[in-house]
Amino acid sequence: MPVHHPHDHFVREFLSEPAHARAFLRAVLPAPLIEALDWSGLRSEAATFIDENLRQQSSDLLFSVPGLTGEPQQIYLLFEHKSALDPRLAQQLLGYLARIYAAQSQPAPVVSLVFYHGDAPHPAGRRFLDELSLPPHSQTLYQPYIPDFGYVLFDLARATPHLWQSLALRLFLAALDSARDPDPARLAGVLRLADQLLRESSSTRIVHAVLVYLFQVTDLQPAQWQALLNPPFSPDLEATMISTAQQLFEQGKLEGRVEGRVEGRVEGRTEGETLFLERLLQARFGPLSTADRQRIMMASPETRLSWGERVLTAATLADVFAETH
Template sequence: MPDPPDPPDQPDPPGGAVAQPHDALFKFVFGKPVHAASELRGVLPVPLVERLDLASLRPVNGSFVDEELSNRHCDVLTRTTFDGRDAYVYVLIEHQRNPDPMMPLRMLRYLMRIWERHLEHHPKTKRLPLILPLVVYQGPRRWTYPVELSELLDIDPDTRDLAAEFLPRFRFLLDDLTRLDTTALRARPLTTPARLTVRLLHIVPTHVDDATAAIGPDDIDDFRNLNHYPDSRELMTVFLKYIEAASETPPPKLAALASQIGPEAEEVYMTTADMLRAEGRTEGRTEGRTEGRTEEAARILLRLLARRFGTVPGPARERIATASLEQLRLWSEQVLDAETLDQVFA
């Protein structure tokens, strides 16, 4: 009799909840099998891809990262089959400025936790499932540390040769985004959300002052093509929130990016609380800067109203001109569901 399937929801192992903007983006996109599969097709060796059932990928709840490293590591585990047998794909993102020199040891520890949980759920099994480990690195410097566990051992070459059969053999696959130029990225068989994720994970940390300066025409096209996905609004939200949270991009620049992408991006920008806090609600802003954010929010609201209802009458413009930033936020949220202009201001 086959072992029962894993329960759909289990308490998270060490690692805790998503806390970093990189983590929120990574988990939201690559936690979805269709996008994770496209990343794996682009980085795994072809013979492995041909034997791995990417069509049956399904996410496994939980994190296996050390709690003290949850601020620099984020992981996604998916389950599938390899040649008809149970298998897992474990993807970890490293998003610190410097690579982790002990990553092979850490990855082995994380894989041990996965196997241990698998055994808890399948106590009668006599064999362990295959786990394919992948590390996605997005730091500003190229990865120069080992990916093979035995390379961490403090032994000379002669000893390595003499003890070769007794040395642990484990290595992980590395996707070093610092080595990936735009041409190579676009050649990968990625879904649009997966490509945007990889692209933003690469450029935002290296353009902290203004991430929009590194966003080109091809990226704008990808943003616009998100509307082909049923969760386009959620995708747009997580991408814009990532840019805002992971960089110091000035709010007017972010507003201009949303306007360039199109109406849905503008609506998302105006209705995301974090974005509006960046428009002037954070503590310590001077009164003059707050007024500037309010004026910008008013201009964007007017554009949204014009696109939704046509010409904005004078009385409505007067109300917007004298409204507080908080009031503008409320009206902007109501634009999405209002059927008439009056309902926006109700």
């Protein structure tokens, strides 16, 4: 079935790794705050403050970090991800903050960080009071009685991730940025970073997560993916791309994106499997003939699955289609 909230899922998966979270937080938080904390003690906390009915569509994360000498013993960092403008953002954060403070045995500071990568510019206001839209005289009158707090905003559109030291973090941000405008040049840049990361650190898990995300949020045709691999990248990247696509194909997670586009108008799951198998084969072996497409379309689901499993190891297209006894 189609994947819901791919942006949230990708962000949560990446930042759930302590090393990635540490690199990102140290890059975006204000310098005085960074210098006051012992980052070696960063850990992820259970996000029990999220409503159960929002849990599957939320990427909110909560981290705790010990303070250095002279600072509070522990502070908390609330991470909120937004891929579109939310006029009630601060009100949502207020609800989360109230639950976090209520769960603390001893009150400790909570700093909110909002990661925004939507298309529309984010408004300048970054405080709860800004959402009330009070005239100046009313702000002065009611401010002593209204909860007010600010939050740190990281707006991807205004960031310079190419200057950051962490290659994994640059890849993560480049993938999110390319999803806003998925033209081939941007995607090729993402693949170059992925290739570099594989060569330098063999971080297959990160690259796999990036590829899953790109396959889900872009709508490129097989020939376009093939063009992105010319000039060729490393065999490791090509193998990771094919194995990732194969995994998604077997799980049926892309069928909703390809439904309605295959020749012959075969309905439902068959339609999705057919077109995605074509995508796999073209990425691996080049353009398919009309006869090859017809063969795929007429095959049984079991046969298509068997062919998909051979894509990674077959030397030629004929090897994929070869009958086994």
